[in-house]
């Protein structure tokens with residue numbers, strides 16, 4: 555039997571830190587020096603050498619015709635929604651489990667977000683549940699490729715075609731991922747990526763929009779660049795845009811990050827398999843499995859589910875005990891409509907709902923999302939999978955240790971319930 559749980563006064567299983575994130579080396583430094591000396595630091599006026607190079611390389615990496623750098627994942631989503639001409643009176647279906655930005659993007663266009671439940675096996679939008687929410691006002695579905703997997707793109711693209719509505723993939727978590735050998739962000743009408751600090755490829759902040767459509771590319775370029783049109787742009791009428799440009803600093807850092815990304819993707823995916831294999835031996839813990847159609851897996855959050863009845867202790871206590879053992883794991887995103895980052899009383903949200911002909915909407919229930927967030931999901935941040943095999947084994951050993959003390963942990967008096 556392992557020594558006492560750290561949470562109950564024993565020794566932590568792991569005392570040394572995991573890999574720190576973000577990672578950088580001389581390549582980021584060289585890029586930044588180059589941008590500094592070039593004196594072209596911003597995204598305007600053109601030409602922006604780093605932005606063009608990044609756009610070209612990222613498009614090739616995802617296997618899509620165009621990539622458009624943007625200031626953040628949030629602005630990328632907002633621009634994608636606006637580029638589709640979505641606006642007041644329209645509805646956009648988003649999964650309940652995601653960061654608030656996915657729903658905010660619809661609201662920013664004064665469209666109404668409609669929350670769809672998720673598939674418990676993937677934590678991604680349930681396509682058939684989403685289809686049932688389609689009304690004559692629905693203009694788009696925004697599936698989020700959540701954590702480490704991809705939403706069911708076959709089903710979603712089919713639903714998009716059948717109902718003539720757009721698919722905007724929120725790929726914030728998974729740069730580099732592939733579904734049946736084709737890149738995330740290349741399946742829907744548009745894809746949106748985030749390069750915020752915690753993401754698998756980062757410049758601190760940043761975003762990217764991908765599309766195969768020349769017209770959508772023009773509209774996105776214009777919307778991120780204060781409505782400017784380039785020579786040769788053909789769309790009409792002109793668009794009211796804002797400054798959502800990426801700086802050359804960010805583009806330079808992202809070029810270096812992109813060089814490193816494929817190796818990191820492989821490394822984390824190997825460790826994800828190691829974690830899955832190890833966790834299979836712990837009753838009451840079920841790692842989210844790799845979907846066979848995900849032909850390149852990108853880990854942002856390695857997710858597993860707790861069955862409280864089988865494990866013998868609540869997910870929340872399990873999480874506290876894991877942290878005390880030295881494993882910095884956390885929760886998945888709250889259902890957006892419960893998040894304090896998405897206040898349902900906000901003027902903007904209520905206006906978007908009213909213009910959509912609805913009440914300041916009380917969202918429909920999303921029981922899978924509620925249960926996953928409240929009682930089941932545990933998220934391991936991706937950098938924990940970037941280290942040695944021994945790092946991955948420590949995560950499994952800590953889970954097994956906590957599980958072996960489940961009975962004691964469930965009845966212990968703890969100082970503060972999380």
Ligand SMILES: Cc1ncc(COP(=O)(O)O)c(C=O)c1O
Nearest residue numbers: 626627628653655726748749750
């Ligand atoms: C699923 C999802 N979409 C969009 C975003 C927004 O990206 P950003 O933080 O770059 O604005 C995030 C960021 O955490 C996210 O997790």
